[in-house]
Amino acid sequence: MGSSQSKGDAPPKPMVFVNEENPVPVRISSSFANQIAQSQPVSGSPQDIESQVRQRVQAELAKIQAEKQENEFMNYKSTTNANAVVTEQEMDQLAKHAPGKHVKVLPEEIVKAQDALVACYKKNPERSLDCWAEVVEFKELVQKAQNAFVATAKEV
Template sequence: MGSAQSSSSTAPVSFSQDLVDHLADNVASPEPSPARQGSIDAQIRARIQAELQHLRAEEQSVRDQIHAALEKENLDRERAMAGDPDSIKTSASLLADLDGVRAKVDRFHARRDLTEYPALREHSDALVACYKNNPSAPLDCWHQVDQFKASVAEIEQQHIKSLQ
């Protein structure tokens, strides 16, 4: 029945050259769909970010190792130069010493306040003003100098009496 119709015909099939070229181009460079391309791009970005984080972590580790090696080398060099390993100070002890010096400076400035001695402060200000007003003739300020010296002598006497 149907076998007569299923006999093969030998008619030649021809395709246009444009169709052949288009199919050849698609086989040579197949482009994925936009959704597939977005997924591929996201995976690539994720891999790049992961690798970037890994490289940053390695870089920080190398920096830490270099810092530790340099610190050890500097300490060894300082010990060799000092000869006495106990005399080497670390940065923490140096910072503590610096804070102590700052505290001493602050105490010194607090003592220089002179609020307890208004006469001394007044004579000091007068002397400074005289020197500023007479930059080319400082010897004209002899009277203010004498008053300042007298105030200082008076305060010294008061201090000596307070110690006795």
């Protein structure tokens, strides 16, 4: 009875499975069947199985979240690069179409009044009201220049 089990010389017999709908035999060697049986987890308590399922789900969720973050970063990076290129092109276009910077030279009398006013403020840092005469002179000169500009603009 037990003599056939103790003999190790005989090769293991392959298992044969037949699908009833499609009668094609499938042969599986016993070593492959043993390998599959050993890789299967030993069924335990429902809490152990639930714990394993939770761990696998958590690992899969972490993997999905990492992939999602990587995709979002790549999208952000490509969008940022595209925005930078567009902004640079817009700046170049504006620079081409913008009129040249026209610096209007102030009349010499306004520059002198401005310098006098600044000198007065520096001379009297705590008593700025002592510079009222310089302020009045500067304001009058600026008003005259504005009136002259408006008059020339109306003529054109």
